[in-house]
Amino acid sequence: MPVDFTALRLTDVSRTFGRRRALNKVSLTAQAGTITALLGHNGAGKSTLLSIAATLIQPTSGTVRYGDLDADRGGAALRARIGMLGHDLYLYAELTAAENLRFFAKVYNLDGVERRVDAGLERAGLTARRDDIVSGFSRGMRQRLALERALIHEPRLLLLDEPFTGLDEAAREALRARLRSAREAGAIVILTTHDTAAIEHLTDAAVTLVDGRLAA
Amino acid sequence: MRFIRDVWTVTRKDLLIETRTREIVLTTMFFALACVMVFAFGFVREGRPVQDAAAGILWIAIAFSGTLALGRAFERERQGETLRALLLAPIDRPALYLGKLLGILILLAAVELLVVPMVALMFQAPLFDYPLLMLGLLAAGTVGFAAVGTLFAAMLVRARSRDVMLPVLLYPLTVPVIIAGVRGTAALLQPEADQPMARMWLAMLLFFDVVFVTISLWTFEPVMTD
Numbered sequence: 544m545p546v547d548f549t550a551l552r553l554t555d556v557s558r559t560f561g562r563r564r565a566l567n568k569v570s571l572t573a574q575a576g577t578i579t580a581l582l583g584h585n586g587a588g589k590s591t592l593l594s595i596a597a598t599l600i601q602p603t604s605g606t607v608r609y610g611d612l613d614a615d616r617g618g619a620a621l622r623a624r625i626g627m628l629g630h631d632l633y634l635y636a637e638l639t640a641a642e643n644l645r646f647f648a649k650v651y652n653l654d655g656v657e658r659r660v661d662a663g664l665e666r667a668g669l670t671a672r673r674d675d676i677v678s679g680f681s682r683g684m685r686q687r688l689a690l691e692r693a694l695i696h697e698p699r700l701l702l703l704d705e706p707f708t709g710l711d712e713a714a715r716e717a718l719r720a721r722l723r724s725a726r727e728a729g730a731i732v733i734l735t736t737h738d739t740a741a742i743e744h745l746t747d748a749a750v751t752l753v754d755g756r757l758a759a
Numbered sequence: 760m761r762f763i764r765d766v767w768t769v770t771r772k773d774l775l776i777e778t779r780t781r782e783i784v785l786t787t788m789f790f791a792l793a794c795v796m797v798f799a800f801g802f803v804r805e806g807r808p809v810q811d812a813a814a815g816i817l818w819i820a821i822a823f824s825g826t827l828a829l830g831r832a833f834e835r836e837r838q839g840e841t842l843r844a845l846l847l848a849p850i851d852r853p854a855l856y857l858g859k860l861l862g863i864l865i866l867l868a869a870v871e872l873l874v875v876p877m878v879a880l881m882f883q884a885p886l887f888d889y890p891l892l893m894l895g896l897l898a899a900g901t902v903g904f905a906a907v908g909t910l911f912a913a914m915l916v917r918a919r920s921r922d923v924m925l926p927v928l929l930y931p932l933t934v935p936v937i938i939a940g941v942r943g944t945a946a947l948l949q950p951e952a953d954q955p956m957a958r959m960w961l962a963m964l965l966f967f968d969v970v971f972v973t974i975s976l977w978t979f980e981p982v983m984t985d
Contacts, residue, residue, distance in 0.1 A: 597847055601984065623849035631840035637776040649768045650848040652761060676779075692844075 546620045548610025549575040551596060551700055551731050556605035557755075558591055565591040567755040568605065573748070575699065578722060578732040580742050583752035589735035590630070592752070593702045596733065597627045609700070623651060626698030630705050632689035636678035640669050640688050643677060644695055651696040663691035666721065682709040690721060701725055703734040707741040719745050765850045769858025773832065774865060783831045784869055791824040791874045799881040806883075813884035814944035818900065818937050820874050821867065825904055826926050828866050829912040832859065837916050852980040860909045860975075867901050889947050892957050896947075899964035900940035904933050906971040914982045936971075939963045 551573045558566040566588045573579045581589045594600045595607060598614045598621065607614055609621055627633070634643050644663045648656040664670045667687040677685060686709065693701065703722075707715055722745065725732055736742055742749070751758040777783055795816060802812040836842035845855055875897070879886040886893055911928050915921040930937075943960030946953040 599843055599846060619849035619851065622847055625847060627844070627847055629840055629843060631843075633841050633844035634839050635772070635776060635835075635841055636839060637779050637835075638772070642775065646768065646772050647844070647848070650765065650845070650850050652765075652849065 546609075546612060546617060546624060547699060548612060548624070549699075549729075549731075550610060551733070552606075552608045553592075553596070554606045554608075556592070556595060556602045556607060558588075558595060558600065559603050565755050566595070566602070566752075569752070569755070569757050570605075571750060571757070573731045573733055575729045575731050576726055577747040578726050578734065578742075578745060580746040580749040581733060581735040581752060582737075582739065582749055583735075583758075584737075587752040588755040589752055590704050591755075593627070593704050593733065593735060596700065597625055597702050598622060599627075623696060624699040625702070626693040626696065626700070627702045628689050628693040628704065628706055630708070632685050632692075634677050634685060634689055634692060637676065639674050639676055640664060640667075640680070641673040643688065644692060647692050648695050653696055659695055663688075663695055667691045668717070683711060683714040686710060686714065687717065690718065694721075694725065697728070699730060701730045701732045703732070705735055705737070707736055707738050715741055762851060762854050765854035766858045766861060769845070769850075769855055770861040770865070773859065773862035776835065777862075777866065783828050783866055786831070787824040787828045787866065787870050788873055790827055791820040791870050792877060794820045794823055795874060795877050795881060803882065808882040808884070811941075811945045811948070813878050813882035813886070814941045814948055816882070817874065817878045817884075817886075817944060818940045820878070821871060821897075821901065821940075822904060822930070822933070822937055824870050824874075825863075825867055825901070825908060826929060828863055828870075829905070829908040829929075830922060830925055832863055832866075833912040833916045842913075842916055846983060852983060853976045856909060856913070856976060856979040859913065860905055863905050863909060864901060867905060871897055871901070884948050885952075886944075886948070889952060889954065889957070892947060892954065892961065893944070895961050896940055896943045896957065896964065899961060899968055900936055900943075903936035903964055903967045903971050906968065906975050907932050907936075910975040910979060910982070913979065936964065936967050939967065 553571045555568045555570055556566055557568055583589050595602050612621060641660055644660045645656060648659050653659060664673050669688060706718060722732055798816040802809045875886055878884055908929050911925055915924050918924055939960045943957045946956035
């Protein structure tokens with residue numbers, strides 16, 4: 544049963560790892576068609592927050608709601624509406640660019656796999672390199688491919704962890720354009736970054752995490 | 760139908776990577792052969808092997824090389840954090856588990872294709888006199904070992920000491936499988952092969968398979984949730 548939602552709402556979300564509190568009563572709402580930036584120093588809790596929003600880890604306390612759904616009830620159908628680009632790019636270095644996209648299109652049970660693979664490669668500017676092994680790609684090429692991997696199923700919620708890291712100015716502009724088109728398509732985009740210059744004129748909201756808490 | 764397709768998609772991906780790198784199959788084959796060679800020098804005196812040594816060495820080679828393959832198969836998913844992408848995908852966790860398990864079983868089958876004739880040759884062991892029973896013991900034993908191993912390798916993928924922890928956790932739990940495999944094989948290698956005894960051990964292995972696969976399918980989702 545497909546599910547959809549138009550808002551992500553985190554309420555008083557906390558997460559501890561052993562004795563360390565990574566997040567402390569964080570509340571955040573993001574609507575469809577918006578880009579929200581999560582700012583903060585290393586270890587502030589940004590990646591933990593993204594992982595909780597992605598359903599990859601559970602909050603110790605607090606609630607995460609995707610429209611009317613919570614993560615437990617949403618299950619696989621909810622995960623099908625979430626795309627994530629981590630700091631590690633979630634690509635198989637031993638596979639080609641086309642094989643990576645094809646594999647993920649299949650695990651998302653998408654129709655028109657080859658059409659989506661071709662379109663993704665074209666958007667990433669990698670059509671000519673489609674049959675090349677990913678381990679031979681530059682960081683920027685991998686980043687573009689990873690973004691298309693995260694977007695191949697047209698997710699409602701797109702989570703990006705430091706997406707501008709290691710990109711040159713041309714690649715940054717291409718990424719900004721891709722994020723704007725995802726926003727126009729109605730995605731809820733949440734990204735973490737240290738690089739405030741990269742998100743200038745891009746984001747609709749920005750929140751700062753300090754030691755696991757939202758800064759006032 | 761979707762479930763089977765998902766299992767095969769994961770297995771096919773693992774096999775595609777392996778055919779390209781040949782990393783796991785070559786290292787495990789080399790390791791298993793080295794293991795058999797070393798034991799052959801120790802247990803074969805004046806051309807005569809110690810009684811029942813062949814059965815034990817065959818299963819030790821399978822267990823050791825299996826541990827190597829399990830660790831490496833999940834190390835690949837850790838390197839690019841692709842395991843997180845798989846866990847985020849709308850794929851049933853049991854399908855993911857079975858996909859990884861099937862890939863490892865195919866790799867171990869390839870290793871066994873080499874190791875079994877090698878043991879038969881080095882230890883003058885009549886491993887092919889009862890091919891169906893021997894095949895059954897090998898298949899059931901490998902499934903039991905890999906079923907537990909796949910679960911633990913997945914559990915430990917983010918653990919810092921995973922290379923040490925995997926054998927420490929895996930061997931005590933799979934000792935019954937190894938013993939059943941060794942005793943079943945030894946029963947077939949007697950001067951007068953004891954087929955009823957080998958069948959009994961095969962039935963025991965099949966029982967372990969059902970228990971281990973069921974428990975692993977049941978626990979894979981909770982253990983993979985952080």
